[in-house]
Amino acid sequence: MGLRERKKEKTRLAILDAALDLFLEQGYESTTVEQIAGAVEISPRTFFRYFTSKDHLVLWFHEHGEQLMVETLRSRPQDEPPFTALMHAVRAVLSDMEDSTEDEHQRFLKLRRILDENPQLIGQSVARGAGTERRLAELVAARRGVDVDTDQLSHLIVAFAMSAMRVGFECPRRDGSMPEITGRMTETIELAERSLRPGWDL
Amino acid sequence: MGLRERKKEKTRLAILDAALDLFLEQGYESTTVEQIAGAVEISPRTFFRYFTSKDHLVLWFHEHGEQLMVETLRSRPQDEPPFTALMHAVRAVLSDMEDSTEDEHQRFLKLRRILDENPQLIGQSVARGAGTERRLAELVAARRGVDVDTDQLSHLIVAFAMSAMRVGFECPRRDGSMPEITGRMTETIELAERSLRPGWDL
DNA sequence: ATGACTTATGGCACACTATGACAGAAAGGT
DNA sequence: ACCTTTCTGTCATAGTGTGCCATAAGTCAT
Numbered sequence: 001m002g003l004r005e006r007k008k009e010k011t012r013l014a015i016l017d018a019a020l021d022l023f024l025e026q027g028y029e030s031t032t033v034e035q036i037a038g039a040v041e042i043s044p045r046t047f048f049r050y051f052t053s054k055d056h057l058v059l060w061f062h063e064h065g066e067q068l069m070v071e072t073l074r075s076r077p078q079d080e081p082p083f084t085a086l087m088h089a090v091r092a093v094l095s096d097m098e099d100s101t102e103d104e105h106q107r108f109l110k111l112r113r114i115l116d117e118n119p120q121l122i123g124q125s126v127a128r129g130a131g132t133e134r135r136l137a138e139l140v141a142a143r144r145g146v147d148v149d150t151d152q153l154s155h156l157i158v159a160f161a162m163s164a165m166r167v168g169f170e171c172p173r174r175d176g177s178m179p180e181i182t183g184r185m186t187e188t189i190e191l192a193e194r195s196l197r198p199g200w201d202l
Numbered sequence: 203m204g205l206r207e208r209k210k211e212k213t214r215l216a217i218l219d220a221a222l223d224l225f226l227e228q229g230y231e232s233t234t235v236e237q238i239a240g241a242v243e244i245s246p247r248t249f250f251r252y253f254t255s256k257d258h259l260v261l262w263f264h265e266h267g268e269q270l271m272v273e274t275l276r277s278r279p280q281d282e283p284p285f286t287a288l289m290h291a292v293r294a295v296l297s298d299m300e301d302s303t304e305d306e307h308q309r310f311l312k313l314r315r316i317l318d319e320n321p322q323l324i325g326q327s328v329a330r331g332a333g334t335e336r337r338l339a340e341l342v343a344a345r346r347g348v349d350v351d352t353d354q355l356s357h358l359i360v361a362f363a364m365s366a367m368r369v370g371f372e373c374p375r376r377d378g379s380m381p382e383i384t385g386r387m388t389e390t391i392e393l394a395e396r397s398l399r400p401g402w403d404l
Numbered sequence: 405a406t407g408a409c410t411t412a413t414g415g416c417a418c419a420c421t422a423t424g425a426c427a428g429a430a431a432g433g434t
Numbered sequence: 435a436c437c438t439t440t441c442t443g444t445c446a447t448a449g450t451g452t453g454c455c456a457t458a459a460g461t462c463a464t
Contacts, residue, residue: 052422
């Protein structure tokens with residue numbers, strides 16, 4: 001990796017960390033892009049070259065997770081029931097979180113506190129992820145051999161899976177360390193699986 | 203109702219209709235508040251007194267529906283299982299739609315086409331409705347006699363119910379008349395009810 | 405009707421997010 | 435050193451959204 005790319009990544013993380021801290025200090029809404037840019041000594045214009053919007057700062061995580069879910073779903077055996085496959089995809093996101101560095105964990109914990117204080121941001125992630133959900137529904141419909149445009153169950157399967165993931169993510173109990181949180185998210189996933197009638201997603 | 207209030211309601215609907223038509227003609231993003239205000243001959247400043255934001259134009263419907271859900275959930279017998287009560291609340295929203303005027307139906311159909319072309323707006327409604335979902339979760343937790351801050355199932359029940367409603371709302375098959383659509387939404391609700399294990403929400 | 409009171413409106417200034425265009429700085433390869 | 439590619443800052447601009455104040459319109463007395 002060249003100096004250029006290393007510097008870029010460093011700047012990206014500097015922006016992210018400065019922003020997360022400012023959001024925690026003075027709130028998401030009352031923090032301006034100008035302040036964030038000032039804190040890392042770049043111009044506001046440059047900020048928008050690293051993050052397409054202010055939202056993007058807190059949504060990069062969901063974006064990454066959703067992408068990972070699509071990839072995992074694609075790689076699961078085609079004869080696996082769709083909801084089961086989706087739950088594996090959710091678990092893949094969890095594993096990815098557990099395997100990341102300590103710095104990433106800290107960012108994640110900060111992020112959770114910010115999302116906790118700004119619930120509308122969680123919805124924003126749904127807004128951003130509309131395309132991803134559509135793609136997941138297409139993959140599920142393909143597995144079930146139905147047309148994604150007319151089959152409601154395919155959409156419902158994806159919607160339930162994403163609900164489980166979101167509830168797990170918000171998971172009550174805002175404080176706590178990383179293993180506590182992932183453990184709790186696993187519980188939520190299992191709870192969702194237990195709640196559904198066996199074979200409902202065939 | 204005085205002249206003042208009647209005039210206000212008339213202006214409100216004029217703005218709404220002009221906006222929906224402009225959105226359909228030239229897209230949501232490329233329509234500006236200035237254009238909408240111009241079409242109904244009011245100042246942009248006045249527009250923001252009728253609708254708090256541009257989003258609000260397409261989200262007023264969800265807002266109304268969610269408020270109705272909260273009210274309905276409150277009025278259902280306390281010993282009814284929470285998910286059943288929530289499904290009654292969803293049906294209440296459907297009935298409310300069916301009972302509204304022909305003009306309202308037309309607005310709803312236009313709105314659906316706009317949301318269909320701008321999926322991110324559906325997510326926006328989730329963002330806006332974050333507070334409502336929280337309130338619903340509190341009501342469900344109260345029914346179940348648990349603490350909303352620590353009980354995951356209460357959140358999952360609400361999330362599943364809202365998922366069912368959203369899937370029904372987007373319901374594949376974008377064309378179609380009002381009774382076709384509400385019929386299809388009813389199907390979705392029943393599908394969701396069948397998918398869950400009896401007694402899962404106790 | 406006239407006047408007093410309340411509320412709606414328009415115009416103005418302003419803050420913030422976001423994007424396009426262009427020039428100059430930094431990094432890479434030769 | 436040279437040239438190319440990429441990144442950065444500055445400037446200009448569009449669009450959303452809000453506070454403030456003067457004015458216009460609706461409301462309600464007498």
